[in-house]
Amino acid sequence: MSTNALETRQLVKRFGGITATDNVSFTLEQGSRHALIGPNGAGKTTFINLLTGVLNPTSGCVLLNGEDISGLGIHGRVRRGLVRTFQINQLFPTLTVLETLALAVSERDGFGRNPWRPAGSRHGIMKQASALADTFLLTDVLRNIASSLSYGQQRLLEIAVAFASRPKVLLLDEPAAGVPEHDRATILDVLASLPRDVSVVLIEHDMDLVFSFADMITVLVSGSVLTRGSADQVSSDPRVKAVYLGEAEHE
Amino acid sequence: MLTILFDGVAYGMLLFVLACGLAVTLGLMNFVNLAHGAFAMTGGYVTTVLLNDWHVPFLMALPIAFLATAMLGLLLERTLYVRLYTCGHLDQVLFSIGIVFMSVAAVTYFMGSQQQSFQLPAFLQGRFELELLSVGRYRALVVAMGVAILIILQVILMKTSFGSRLRAAVDDRRVARGLGISVGPIFSLTFAIGSGLAGLGGALGVEIVGLDPNFPLKFMIYFLIVVTVGGTSGLIGPFLASLLLGIADVAGKYYLPDTGSFAIYTLMIVVLLMRPQGLLSKAQ
């Protein structure tokens, strides 16, 4: 039996009197495509923040490839291959596309500590950065600063940056939300062509995307796991329907 | 021992009166106003002139100092500060340092660079000799005013509709506007009251900490410590921070005349290391 790519054990997070994450034990098998769904306020974002080290859990632990990473900071987890994209674009407004990608590649390879060699002088880094730009259709805007890109391009760059860190486990937080149709197709293509040695957690509202992409689904409601199973099992689960229908009525 | 403690408390109360306005503008309105001390200095000089040249009674001079400084604050807020609420902190820092430089030079020009002083009325001189401690009458007045101001501000902030509108405006300016709250006048009034309180503090402080044109620079660090250490979520934090700072400063300088002036910096560093978000912050 191989170890799980990512695992949480009895993860709990309380803010004051509110329990945002309630005893969540989550497993992501190696190479799997796992979707995390749930209505608004189900605690998906808190859960992601606990996984990535933005928040520290009240109790419980996070394991990456069988190794406890609870004590690591955000960047330490990234270095070990746990990489995320952000729901709202979190980019470097004044850095160009090329600089952004080169940055991610050079940090991944541990060159960021070097205050001497010009960032652009490592051929390997620049080559990988422009290759990534090609893949994500950003070649034409390579020299433009991030804040000048269109929303769709910013989304693409957001995901490209995550790719540049060469993830073992990739957390995609609503990667296609708000993206125009043309760019959306690009994103879906790229996601589909991800190598199987990358395990993926997808947080998504768009059920079409969830069912086409994921082979496993975990449903989070009020901070705890409602159910988990294959796409078929979950889609036929009456409790899941109830949760989503309930939410639909509210909206 | 208790006397020192009391003097420290009085000094802390004075700091609170001086800084509470800043706790609101900086803490709540998020405007980095390093020129707060300039308003305090204005109050101090107004009082000195009133007492020494116009022979206005002390207790009458205090409200005048408050009003005069509040008017000045209102004027500057309407004309200059108001344009910078949406700017970055760097602009606010540069602007308010500019105000400080101008005020220091202007006061030096008009009033000279010497220390200012005035004669307190007889009923505020001397001390009450109690069993264990001896309480300066004037310091007792300062303490009483500090407590009164805390209570009044807290009531205004928490219980009145003005307070709730201010809190709404501070939380989210756009939403508040959407709710029909006129954010501009609320901020103006708040700024004016904050400046006025600084002026009152400056007036009260002449007797305790002295007054010269460098006042805004000398006390800038105290104000920043009060607001930062106290946290930005209300007035209780800055109040406690003021007391702590006052007691530490007075006790430090009394017991360790050589090194006591380091007490406030030590306090600043210790609190910062232990509670980076301020004294009363909720644990994350």
Add this chain to the structure above:
Amino acid sequence: MHPAIQMTGRSRNTSFLVEQSRSGLAELAVWTILLLAMFLAPGRHQLLSEIAIVALFVLSLDLIMGYAGIVSLGQAAFFGVGAYSAGLVAIYVTSDPVIGLLVSAAAAGLVGFATSFLVLRGSDLTRLMVTIGVTSLLGEIANKATGITGGADGLQGISIGPLLGLIPFDLYGTTAYGYSLAILFLGIVLARRIVGSSFGLSLRAIRDNQLRASAVGIPVNARLVAIYTISSVYAGVAGALMAQTTQFVSLDVFDFHRSADALLMLVIGGTGYLYGGIIGAGVFKLIQSVLSDATPQYWHFWLGLLLVVLVQVGRTRVIRSIANLLGLGPRQISPQANDAKMSQPR
């Protein structure tokens, strides 16, 4: 790892980052002017030397503020440590200026490293408080330790031997200017190397978005400690240069005005392209000499007014129009973009 990504690699744009760290024509012009000044303004060497030193000091602030987004009103702390170290070395150890400079750099770097941990966490406000506080604290120490620093009388009896054992310091400040200019040049060359490196790129990322920076694997705190320490070394060297060229150190090295003026010069000169310090210091000294000739005691009033007007009119607009006037491209000077880290009020 990702065949889909790596197969399509092309390298036509890869030279971009290299280009960025290459010197431009404007740079050459700045250095030509500074060198020519050596010969064209022989009576002004003392002033020029002062400008070069202040420029180095402002450069130290640019490194943390322009590149890493740390706002500071206490850069004088390290200037002061450098100045006193250089003075004390000259009095007690050796009169060799270069050794004095190295010791001062180390001392300031040490203090910078120790205090860097206080500016890591927290907002602009906390950083302002800490930087002002640390400077006041050091000033207070210098004031109290009269046995070592001479207290309010200042550190007297500094004498500096010839530069490299060959060139003695003269009364007209010619050696001083040459020396300061050489160190400034060295400082800029090193700084350009640093900000153009992968490390420098990661600093700009931190300035832009700290959370995202850590999410691409950047150890944010370690990088900030590093640049803060480097910056304090620069400030310390500037302080040491001042002590050596004027042969006097007094408590005013820790003055709040010194930090505030540096901030102003940086804003005038523009952040985040290294030359803001030289331009800002030049313009500032010019303004200062005009104003203080007119009103020697009250020139800070006019300086304050300048600040208020600058901010009220919009410093980006003012500086950009001046920059355009001077023929420096708008791409080089963009204070707006460079304080992206300075968080917007709610």
